[in-house]
């Protein structure tokens with residue numbers, strides 16, 4: 001049976017998912033698209049022969065739609081559609097972050113728990129990237145002994161004017177907040193955020209960039225993460241895990257490196273859609289497959305809450321001038337135990 005999907009939000013990431021669902025994902029049919037922007041609705045409904053809506057709630061209510069993808073921004077827009085999908089009993093894939101506050105994540109968890117079945121998957125797509133999967137296997141098997149330290153960087157070429165200081169954590173570092181505890185298989189104990197170099201060429205009044213984050217896990221693994229979202233160099237994601245008997249690193253995303261007269265070249269991607277194409281494709285294919293099997297397997301609302309509780313502590317630390325903050329989680333509902 002083919003799964004009929006509707007997508008709400010047709011901007012940068014939504015249009016990438018539209019293309020993926022329509023052209024590269026098996027067992028699925030794009031039947032409806034929605035956006036507040038009429039021109040985008042017309043463009044994609046025409047191109048992919050899908051019904052068009054300017055009201056995302058109407059898309060969710062449509063009997064033609066079996067499952068929903070929420071790809072709207074700002075991130076605060078997510079929960080109205082996620083809650084509506086839960087109410088309608090429809091599976092819903094929600095781009096990260098689930099919501100940018102812990103309270104709003106908790107509201108979704110409460111609604112899903114009340115419904116009694118997992119319906120929500122959060123778009124932490126890095127878990128589906130080949131490099132990270134291999135790193136996790138090596139860590140899980142302790143191939144090089146115990147993990148001790150992680151050095152990570154999250155660098156974007158540039159971000160829009162609407163992107164502000166809190167978003168460096170809630171919208172960007174949220175990827176590592178999820179990924180690194182998944183990679184290590186353990187919870188965080190505490191975190192701290194520093195703001196180096198207050199004045200730079202690209203400093204804006206609403207954005208402090210770069211930001212330095214440190215996290216410590218319950219067993220004492222130490223993580224340092226540089227978030228630098230206006231680096232004017234490229235989309236540069238790095239992760240090195242230092243273990244007792246070796247290091248495990250994410251390799252450069254290119255398959256080919258050029259050496260020519262007295263120098264070498266290695267392409268740096270411009271965008272996440274290029275860098276993590278394999279991860280997004282695997283993520284969405286596995287989401288479709290798990291919905292078809294009526295059992296979600298990907299990152300849950302609970303994972304969305306863990307990531308945001310981590311971001312909350314890091315944001316608080318930054319606002320208090322770099323004081324270490326404990327990372328505490330509420331009680332985990334039984335629904336999220338398997």
Ligand SMILES: NC(=O)C1=CN([C@@H]2O[C@H](COP(=O)(O)OP(=O)(O)OC[C@H]3O[C@@H](n4cnc5c(N)ncnc54)[C@H](O)[C@@H]3O)[C@@H](O)[C@H]2O)C=CC1
Pocket residue numbers: 008009010011012013014034035036037040054055056071072073074075077095096097123124125171272
């Ligand atoms: N997993 C990943 O690596 C990435 C995830 N994202 C996430 O995807 C989401 C979308 O981000 P972008 O595509 O970059 O944003 P964008 O600003 O390019 O597009 C957002 C779209 O949502 C529409 N929209 C806003 N409110 C709406 C509403 N109430 N009803 C219907 N449509 C509405 C806007 O008109 C716009 O077309 C964000 O939550 C972002 O955090 C974005 C980039 C990468």
Ligand SMILES: O=C1[C@@H](O)[C@H](O)[C@@H](O)[C@H](O)[C@H]1O
Pocket residue numbers: 156159171172175229272
């Ligand atoms: O999720 C994403 C964006 O929303 C975010 O703004 C970027 O910093 C991330 O690299 C990208 O993966």
